[in-house]
Amino acid sequence: MKTGLLDPVGDRRPARERACSLPAGPSEPLPPELADDLADDLHLERLLAAMSDGDRLTRDASRQVLLHPRSDPAVIEHRQRALSDCLRHRERVEELFALCQDALAVRRDILWLPLRGHPSSELSSNVRRLGALADHLEVLHTLCAGIEDEFSSPAFRDLAARLDQQTSPSALADLRALLRELALPDGLLITAGAAVDGTVEPVLARRTGLTHPHLLARMPVGHPRETFVLPERDQAGGEALAALRDRALEDLAHLTTSAVEEVTGFFGDLRRELAFYRGAVRLVDTLRDLDAPVCWPDPSTSDTTATLGIYDPCLALQRREAPVGNDLELRGAGLLVVTGANEGGKSTLLRALGLAQLMMQAGMVVAAEQFAARPVGRVLTHFAREEDSQLVHGKLDEELERMHRIVEAIAPADLLLCNESFASTDEAEGSELLLEVTRALVDGGVQIRTVTHLFDFADSLAQDEGVGAAFLRAPRDGAFQLVEGGPLRTSFGLDLYDRAFGTDLADPRTRPRSDTPAVPKEERP
Incomplete structure (x- = not known):
């Protein structure tokens, strides 16, 4: 899911207008040595220090945006309107940023073992993480209501509209129900077949009868009750059964890993883009405190x-x-x-x-x-x-x-x-x-x-x-x-000499002849 705070999601301009403008995407990035030269020559670190106030994330996000300029005026204006909203609604932006921080801390707080070859552990970890992320998505849905009421920029309003659908109460209820089932509270039901060479193939996980909506369908009456219990010391049998279980859960483990990465990737992108806007707001405040003027530039001019x-x-x-x-x-x-x-x-x-x-x-x-x-x-x-x-x-x-x-x-x-x-x-x-x-x-x-x-x-x-x-x-x-x-x-080298040594050689009225030594101003009668 794209955030769209820096770059619009899709291009809603008329086809004729799109055809007459530069592409919205970035130009080819500068080689690293030329980018470093640019930052050094323009003293960019001073600007980044004021934007970040010691925060590494804000500094890196701001440097990335500044060194990858957009050439489409529509994209520039999209960002300007978003920044204008950030200047007017600072508390709401801070709430969004703090939510992203908390959501990304889930990976640190919950043991995550996305190890290929251990699908059972991977699935179990992913289910816990998705459950915690669902709680953060619920808070995000609440914040979106305030964004739609207060913000005016297309960047924030479009983001809120998309999230309103994707994080609705019904969507999150479906997600939590699926996570309860993926936690396998009643064990794992699989089907397997035997290939010609005697190997077990395929191995598929099935939904258990407990998910069926009708009570009678969940009763064991009339169903076969054949069971097989492994002997307590049958290590080879236990390893074979564990391998069979992992094979059945492999696809589910990979799918839930992708889901975790998508949700955390969204929160990471949102945090990075908000970090840039927070830095831009901080810079505006700092320059205004110095009584230094700032303005909204016009990128649509025909003038260079x-x-x-x-x-x-x-x-x-x-x-x-x-x-x-x-x-x-x-x-x-x-x-x-x-x-x-x-x-x-x-x-x-x-x-x-x-x-x-x-x-x-x-x-x-x-x-x-x-x-x-x-x-x-x-x-x-x-x-x-x-x-x-x-x-x-x-x-x-x-x-x-x-x-x-x-x-x-x-x-x-x-x-x-x-x-x-x-x-x-x-x-x-x-x-x-x-x-x-x-x-x-x-x-x-x-x-x-x-x-x-x-x-x-x-x-x-x-x-x-x-x-x-x-x-x-x-x-x-x-x-x-x-x-x-x-x-x-x-x-005007004489001007520079005068400022350094206190003389006035640049003034033709007091300039000495070539055979007369220069006398500093304070030593003259």
Whole structure:
């Protein structure tokens, strides 16, 4: 049984609408090393820590959802409406989650021996577990009534409607009656035949007369009473009889094992999906406590990205305050190039854009005042790395190797975030490498957001109108608000020097001649 809280069960949209949209399922998952790079580059662990608050299940569930973005706007909106219900009805969600925890503890509390070759023990254990799970299904049925009355999202209402039928009092009464019979309180009735070679075949379990609804049919009058009692010390006979019993119960044992796995699998899936929503609710509360804005993103826009006040939520969580937000409107541009002063907020904006895309396609709120973006297939990153401490690769070799893995895995409609790619070599070589990769990927339908100090690279794209790149520039005033503007040849290194050493060399009015030593501000008369 499917839960349907993250992904709709079936597609109820009109056929014409389905034909015009991307598939609801996930894209091909990223290779593990690229997924780890993405999580590291975007500082995803800070976000997961805020969502999980130390709970391993919530962290793992949230990471799984965030790193497997959905590209269908209908699926994204399905999750958004479910999350909206979770924000309004937190106590009911907590009750559902606690019920799933208790149901999954049944395996721990009841001895379970699903050992092939021991059908009697397997059946007996499964009957006890199914009996305990039936009690939890009964509680779930009660909770479903409240869900149908209070919740408005299709995710929760459809789940409640399905469970209302499958866990109805009559269905659970039938289940319990069957379990009483499978407990074999009056022994086991089997039929067996003899094959030509003398082996016993087949061996089938039968329902006993005690299940017959008429009393007279259960009376032994008129029925044969032949019996055979094994001698007390007949060990071989006892083993043969036990083997015969196990053969008769083998199919029933396997069927009840499948039933246990299906019910516990349902509770496990429901717990995992609720854990993600609980984490998303916790993140909303945390950001709001910091007075950091959040919004419901629009995944149905034709624009690649348009946002107001976007910021990096991980930076907000680290500093415990709302960072400076940025505005951005790319219209249809698939390529964004960010240049400008050092420490002007370029890398922070890049992370904010990547996290916003992942959060939107997970069905979460986004760290911005407004956010609209076209869903992508997957998000990949190519960020500058520190020098290899093992001295296995040079820095450029390592960058080229990572870019090679990305190019092999990337697909049209994916999003690539580049931060100072190929800055480990000289201006001419780095610009040429990055330019060739960027043009090839953009021509292949990949969206790219790149932060760079390579002027030749950025200037070549600015001169090429066919690429259709958009440009942002970090100003030198340290306000961390980027503005529209093409690349400049300077990276404002003097500004960085001034902030580090307390000088004002960047100010042309006080800039000393080349033969005059720089004097810190506090030492000047």
